[in-house]
Amino acid sequence: MTTTDVPAVPVAARPPGLSFRARAMGFVALTKPRIVELLLVTTLPTMVVAARGMPSVTLMLATLAGGTLAAGGANAINMYVDRDIDAVMHRTARRPLVTGAVQPTEALVFAISLEVVAFALLWATVNLLSAVLAVSATLFYVFVYTLWLKRSSVQNIVIGGAAGAVPVLVGWAAVRDQVGLAPVLLFALIFVWTPPHFWALAIRYRDDYRSVSVPMMPAVATFEKTARQIVVYSVLVVAASFGFGWAADMGPLYWASSAVLGVVFCAFAVDLYRVQTEGRAMRLFHWSISYLTFLFAAMAVDQLIH
Template sequence: MSIDAASAVQVLARSARARLRDYVALLKPRVMSLVVFTGFAGLVVAPGELGFARATMAVLCIALGAGAAAAINMWYDRDIDAVMERTRRRPIPSGRVAPERALALGIGLSALSIPLMGMAVNWTAAALLALTIAFYVFVYTIWLKRRTPQNIVIGGAAGAFPPMIGWAAVTGTVSLESLALFLIIFMWTPPHFWALSLCRTDDYAKAGVPMLPVVAGKAETRRQIMIYAALLVPLSLAPAALGTVGMIYGTTAAVAGTWLLALAIQVFREQTARAARRLFQYSILYLFALFAALILDWAVTAA
């Protein structure tokens, strides 16, 4: 192969890798990783046996469904993404991926993940997966996000479904125990995103997105963050109270929750972007720690 031909191959290979990265970015891999992890935790702690192959398929379908919803969300929000500093470098507003291709990807992954979950696992889990995608796309993205400051509160349900899907994959049912896992993420979502919005208020205002600090002001947002954090901490103990898991989880939830509440109070008192940023960053670790403790508690008990 000549030097020119080899160089051309290298250029094409780099171009293909870059295009692949752009399509992966449409799936919001960071968000997907947390969604998959919480779904996996729900699957692990659910009573019963699923088997390695079916469990792997369930987790794969949750990942595909999360990616599908993210791609459609990026397609619909491409106009405001182009305005906001935080999102203007995404594949669609930057011109690296055509909007119709992102939409096709999202629809295609939806059409693949839902029936695959139903046939390979069970149809209860598939129905919950379909509800999750539909809720994120139609209720949150299209209906709530641009209309009400409660967009994160109500729309947060979409991100709270994965542990219920994991639970249903094993049991074929929705139970009080799985609902408790749902409520933990549901109550976690507002303080998590409102902490971010306190740091990006001007960005949201410029894009016309009615996030709480834009509509109600930063003082009210800080108060709401503290209220939701105070409600979340005792609620996070529900899996231990219901007997789903034991002391490892209970202790982790109590300690991690106390620190979360302390940071929320700090946001309320200090009224600085630094405090809000610290809470936002810790809230991600907090949710990961809770669901990691669920898995660890189950593993210790099972052993």
């Protein structure tokens, strides 16, 4: 199956009488706020570790603002490109480009404007390295993941997930104006965390992906194979968390949290392999979000009390 199997979808007309607030919320929805929120959860603690304490409020706000704009722009471009399959998939049928709340040209202009402002803001208030890293993540997400891999390779989210790992490099570069082994290992942690996180969700929506010929692993491989790969990547997540702890010389709170959270992560993954149900998959999906949130919170607190 190829992307040509997806029927062409005409541009949705804007609903009559659409209020200004509804249109504004449509533009906000283009940025995928919940995903942006998760990216910011990883950026700020990374800055704390890089600074070995609390960075200046101005630097934190500038970095978070620039990162928000860059990630939001990337997500908006993703919706622009995927509006044809979004109209077919049940999970995405209410997105603003499908309903007509936002028109395609408006979305593209909005997205590019966010990227330009993000780059300018980070360059002017943080440093050039952080600006380049933030925009490079967008370019990778759009051209490598969305336009190339998503519809052509079962490794789409494995490789494409690198874009979501870049914010930790941005946060580190914002503080130190360079990257090194510790942030690279933190990048690796999120890189290997992304497949089990996303595949767990994709298990529930595998029929949606099949309907639009997107070769997400749960849609083209057996449940057993997908669950086995989730176990492998979950173990790699724990290994990467330990590697970062060593490279960044983290304290006992981080090490204890990393061990406990990692054991629970792997336990949920193994449980999914043993009992292959959507319910178990969604439990792992929700835990993967909690895992990342708790680990990075522990990382920041560890440095503030270390």
